[in-house]
Amino acid sequence: MTLDTVKHASDTPDVEQPWAELGLKSDEYDRIREILGRRPTGAELAMYSVMWSEHCSYKSSKIHLKQFGEKAPESDAMLVGIGENAGVVDVGQGYAVTFKVESHNHPSYIEPYQGAATGIGGIVRDILAMGARPVAVMDPLRFGAADHPDTRRVLPGVVAGIGGYGNCLGLPNIGGEVVFDSCYQGNPLVNALCVGVMRHEDIHLAKASGTGNKVILYGARTGGDGIGGVSVLASETFDETGPAKRPAVQVGDPFQEKLLIECTLEVFKEDLVVGIQDLGGAGLSCATSELASAGSGGMRVELDTVPLRDSTLSPEEILMSESQERMCAVVEPDKVDRFLAICEKWDVIATVIGEVTDGDRLEIYWHGEQIVDVPPRTVAHEGPVYERPYARPEWQDALQADDANALPRPSGGDELREQVLRLAGSPNQASKAWITDQYDRYVLGNTVLAQPEDSGMIRIDEETGLGVAVATDGNGRYAKLDPYTGAQLALAESYRNVAATGAKPLAVTDCLNFGSPEDPGAMWQFAEACRGLADACQALGTPVTGGNVSLYNQTGDTAIHPTPVVGVLGVIDDVTRRTPMAFAEEGQLVYLLGDTREELGGSAWSQVIHDHLGGLPPKVDLERERLLAEILISASRDGMIDAAHDLSDGGLVQALTESCLKGGKGARLVVPDGLDPFVFLFSESAGRAIVSVPRSEELRFTDMCGARGLPATRIGVVDGDAIEVQGQFSVSLAELREAHETAIPALLA
Amino acid sequence: MTTRIGVVTFPGSLDDVDARRAISLAGAEPVALWHRDRSLHQVDAVVLPGGFSYGDYLRCGAIARFSPVMETVVEQARAGLPVLGICNGFQVLCESHLLPGALTRNDHLHFVCRDQRLRVENADTAWTSDYTEGQEITVPLKNGEGGYVADERTLDELEATGRVVFRYLDVNPNGSRRDIAGITNEAGNVVGLMPHPEHAVEALTGPTTDGLGFFTSVLKKLVTS
Numbered sequence: 001m002t003l004d005t006v007k008h009a010s011d012t013p014d015v016e017q018p019w020a021e022l023g024l025k026s027d028e029y030d031r032i033r034e035i036l037g038r039r040p041t042g043a044e045l046a047m048y049s050v051m052w053s054e055h056c057s058y059k060s061s062k063i064h065l066k067q068f069g070e071k072a073p074e075s076d077a078m079l080v081g082i083g084e085n086a087g088v089v090d091v092g093q094g095y096a097v098t099f100k101v102e103s104h105n106h107p108s109y110i111e112p113y114q115g116a117a118t119g120i121g122g123i124v125r126d127i128l129a130m131g132a133r134p135v136a137v138m139d140p141l142r143f144g145a146a147d148h149p150d151t152r153r154v155l156p157g158v159v160a161g162i163g164g165y166g167n168c169l170g171l172p173n174i175g176g177e178v179v180f181d182s183c184y185q186g187n188p189l190v191n192a193l194c195v196g197v198m199r200h201e202d203i204h205l206a207k208a209s210g211t212g213n214k215v216i217l218y219g220a221r222t223g224g225d226g227i228g229g230v231s232v233l234a235s236e237t238f239d240e241t242g243p244a245k246r247p248a249v250q251v252g253d254p255f256q257e258k259l260l261i262e263c264t265l266e267v268f269k270e271d272l273v274v275g276i277q278d279l280g281g282a283g284l285s286c287a288t289s290e291l292a293s294a295g296s297g298g299m300r301v302e303l304d305t306v307p308l309r310d311s312t313l314s315p316e317e318i319l320m321s322e323s324q325e326r327m328c329a330v331v332e333p334d335k336v337d338r339f340l341a342i343c344e345k346w347d348v349i350a351t352v353i354g355e356v357t358d359g360d361r362l363e364i365y366w367h368g369e370q371i372v373d374v375p376p377r378t379v380a381h382e383g384p385v386y387e388r389p390y391a392r393p394e395w396q397d398a399l400q401a402d403d404a405n406a407l408p409r410p411s412g413g414d415e416l417r418e419q420v421l422r423l424a425g426s427p428n429q430a431s432k433a434w435i436t437d438q439y440d441r442y443v444l445g446n447t448v449l450a451q452p453e454d455s456g457m458i459r460i461d462e463e464t465g466l467g468v469a470v471a472t473d474g475n476g477r478y479a480k481l482d483p484y485t486g487a488q489l490a491l492a493e494s495y496r497n498v499a500a501t502g503a504k505p506l507a508v509t510d511c512l513n514f515g516s517p518e519d520p521g522a523m524w525q526f527a528e529a530c531r532g533l534a535d536a537c538q539a540l541g542t543p544v545t546g547g548n549v550s551l552y553n554q555t556g557d558t559a560i561h562p563t564p565v566v567g568v569l570g571v572i573d574d575v576t577r578r579t580p581m582a583f584a585e586e587g588q589l590v591y592l593l594g595d596t597r598e599e600l601g602g603s604a605w606s607q608v609i610h611d612h613l614g615g616l617p618p619k620v621d622l623e624r625e626r627l628l629a630e631i632l633i634s635a636s637r638d639g640m641i642d643a644a645h646d647l648s649d650g651g652l653v654q655a656l657t658e659s660c661l662k663g664g665k666g667a668r669l670v671v672p673d674g675l676d677p678f679v680f681l682f683s684e685s686a687g688r689a690i691v692s693v694p695r696s697e698e699l700r701f702t703d704m705c706g707a708r709g710l711p712a713t714r715i716g717v718v719d720g721d722a723i724e725v726q727g728q729f730s731v732s733l734a735e736l737r738e739a740h741e742t743a744i745p746a747l748l749a
Numbered sequence: 750m751t752t753r754i755g756v757v758t759f760p761g762s763l764d765d766v767d768a769r770r771a772i773s774l775a776g777a778e779p780v781a782l783w784h785r786d787r788s789l790h791q792v793d794a795v796v797l798p799g800g801f802s803y804g805d806y807l808r809c810g811a812i813a814r815f816s817p818v819m820e821t822v823v824e825q826a827r828a829g830l831p832v833l834g835i836c837n838g839f840q841v842l843c844e845s846h847l848l849p850g851a852l853t854r855n856d857h858l859h860f861v862c863r864d865q866r867l868r869v870e871n872a873d874t875a876w877t878s879d880y881t882e883g884q885e886i887t888v889p890l891k892n893g894e895g896g897y898v899a900d901e902r903t904l905d906e907l908e909a910t911g912r913v914v915f916r917y918l919d920v921n922p923n924g925s926r927r928d929i930a931g932i933t934n935e936a937g938n939v940v941g942l943m944p945h946p947e948h949a950v951e952a953l954t955g956p957t958t959d960g961l962g963f964f965t966s967v968l969k970k971l972v973t974s
Contacts, residue, residue: 168801170763255804442948445767
């Protein structure tokens with residue numbers, strides 16, 4: 001086969017090219033020809049096809065994502081915003097924190113173990129590329145119905161993959177979510193979040209500058225795995241025959257990644273790097289074009305110098321390969337030797353594959369012959385942008401009219417009791433310990449809080465006690481009922497979770513999981529969710545720092561619930577002041593903060609008891625969320641509360657169950673005047689939390705709430721070994737624990 | 750003079766930083782040792798930390814055993830140097846034949862991370878003298894291959910000579926024979942266990958501070974000897 005060089009391409013304009021198989025549309029192919037003034041070579045076509053895929057180019061989502069920048073609230077904390085590998089936030093004392101959540105949904109359905117494992121690997125390298133030491137991971141997960149046979153295939157593999165990779169990498173897994181819903185059957189969501197810490201002066205960016213500087217590829221050898229993973233997998237809907245593209249999923253080696261982390265941190269420490277980029281989706285195509293595009297000059301790469309695992313790979317395949325555990329650095333010539341020596345110390349293969357040029361082209365050579373000659377911006381940053389048509393689905397009105405508040409309710413104490421137990425033992429509300437106990441939460445020795453706490457918390461300075469907290473949330477049921485409100489509720493819950501542990505929310509990362517952008521209904525959900533999230537971020541003063549969009553999560557015509565997963569990062573000056581969720585001290589008073597309304601649309605109660613989804617989600621009051629957070633943070637700092645737990649799915653009774661089981665103590669409750677016991681226990685009104693207040697602090701605490709205008713209702717006392725609702729029912733902790741802790745193992749173990 | 754305790758970093762070691770922190774909290778000076786360096790830099794004791802040395806390829810601990818640093822560790826351990834192997838470090842000690850038996854895949858086939866209750870069976874080793882025999886402690890356990898196995902004769906001999914140092918209480922988390930969580934050599938200077946005492950040295954980050962006793966034990970022994 002003749003090598004398709006640039007010259008050959010110019011000489012043979014009429015050669016048929018497989019642009020459609022590579023996922024390009026005909027007008028996109030025409031645009032490439034227009035940019036280049038000739039047909040692309042095979043290698044150029046490979047690069048454009050992966051970089052212009054939905055996954056890499058955000059071509060359908062871009063026009064909506066713009067709002068996150070346009071509506072971004074003023075924040076002194078932002079050091080690096082959207083567009084880099086990950087956003088960076090100032091957390092004080094000279095420290096900066098970077099965090100980001102990403103999806104690995106499609107690969108995880110096809111090959112659950114490797115899909116989930118490489119999801120961790122990819123996000124960790126994004127964080128590392130910013131100059132930070134990765135310090136924790138979290139995994140927001142969505143699966144099909146808990147009792148569906150395919151969930152038994154996908155979930156254990158995903159969990160083992162997250163554990164197998166994360167544990168071996170030495171990063172504590174401190175939180176996340178596990179949600180079951182039949183809408184995710186065939187389209188599980190495997191999102192991965194990583195947090196990293198650095199000093200301000202250590203921030204690194206992905207750019208290639210300085211003519212003559214060397215481009216070094218280091219890490220694993222390049223193999224045939226994951227070729228076309230990006231364009232073919234992430235941008236295509238699974239059809240009824242199911243996926244048949246197994247080889248397109250990458251295979252991870254966490255040991256190699258651990259070496260890559262230590263080696264990279266050491267080259268940062270010696271200041272040997274001008275610019276750096278990890279190799280993820282689209283591999284070398286992405287790394288070289290993004291580095292060159294963001295830098296001041298051009299770049300020349302000798303592709304035949306890339307170390308290979310499989311010597312038969314063609315140049316196109318090398319450019320598209322998504323082999324894991326690779327990074328690309330730009331290094332000044334006199335620092336190359338030292339760079340290579342550090343790699344050798346860590347047994348990491350490192351090769352100079354090219355250099356920065358004074359031109360404005362990305363040129364790639366294969367044994368001396370030019371196979372790529374492109375303006376890098378056209379590959380990396382100037383891909384197609386679509387204004388996809390969108391329209392509110394016809395069924396939306398009927399769905400919202402199907403009011404959950406009208407569903408039959410329990411008639412008395414016995415029935416309430418029975419439903420409390422059913423909720424506590426339902427797959428979504430049950431303890432996830434069987435899953436999270438497969439993750440190491442202790443490694444690195446700085447984990448202050450981990451799941452099932454409201455947020456994961458990591459100490460970042462042992463001397464001062466400075467720490468960060470991170471939570472992720474996203475309720476697809478709410479978003480299905482109203483995507484604008486659903487996205488805001490996701491942010492509100494995550495924000496509240498961070499505040500409940502005593503940390504001040506600072507910034508947001510999001511993973512937007514939706515159906516096909518080519519379906520106007522799914523596109524409307526996406527547009528509404530973006531608008532809702534951007535508005536809410538503005539109102540709460542927490543800017544979006546970065547994230548990821550995952551579209552095409554649908555099988556045939558059936559899309560998942562719109563699922564915006566929102567991660568919030570908070571800072572706490574002294575982690576010893578953290579607020580845990582456990583009610584552990586008998587005699588302490590239980591206060592309910594916030595207002596309880598009759599809000600059951602999308603609730604866990606409506607799902608578990610009636611298998612129902614309809615009506616409107618709870619109302620959002622962002623001013624109230626902000627006030628609640630301020631109270632929770634002040635109360636934590638000044639030692640007024642010993643425990644706090646946010647109220648979300650399952651309402652008050654589910655939160656109380658979790659706090660009581662964690663602390664091993666019961667509670668006696670009185671239904672507040674004017675509230676129906678059922679609404680009191682099961683409503684999912686937002687902007688609420690329960691707290692446990694020492695009697696000595698009661699006055700100070702209620703005075704503070706009163707002065708600030710936050711409703712605080714004394715609803716009971718921590719006591720005994722049962723949850724007792726006066727005049728209604730009593731259920732022992734033993735019975736609750738049995739329901740709560742055996743459900744998941746019974747389904748999955 | 751400060752007591753210096755070395756912590757070996759193999760490629761893939763993960764809990765080396767934690768072990769060094771625990772040593773500091775106990776009042777000794779931690780010294781980082783590198784797998785390629787034969788020298789132990791005059792340390793008074795050595796900790797082989799948890800992790801996945803060399804990716805745990807081939808078999809857990811099997812490749813680490815042949816690293817340059819281990820040649821010296823084995824030689825000096827035989828001469829009485831206190832050595833503690835935690836988790837992957839325990840696996841390395843077994844592979845190096847400093848301790849008998851082997852660690853196999855957990856019987857339930859899952860990685861498990863939990864707060865584990867243990868009973869101290871031998872409070873006379875270099876690493877356990879600050880505990881009392883029969884004392885119950887809680888420290889984190891986290892492993893995928895922590896099932897302790899040995900032939901019956903070896904197990905009987907370990908029991909008869911008091912070389913079982915820790916036993917699992919409540920649940921046997923990995924299918925270890927006779928609930929064995931940790932053992933020692935005949936001289937009592939080499940101890941290996943699967944649970945992680947270095948993760949139970951601060952109330953803020955661990956389930957307890959029960960693990961600190963390992964490090965204070967060896968410190969006292971070194972100071973008084």
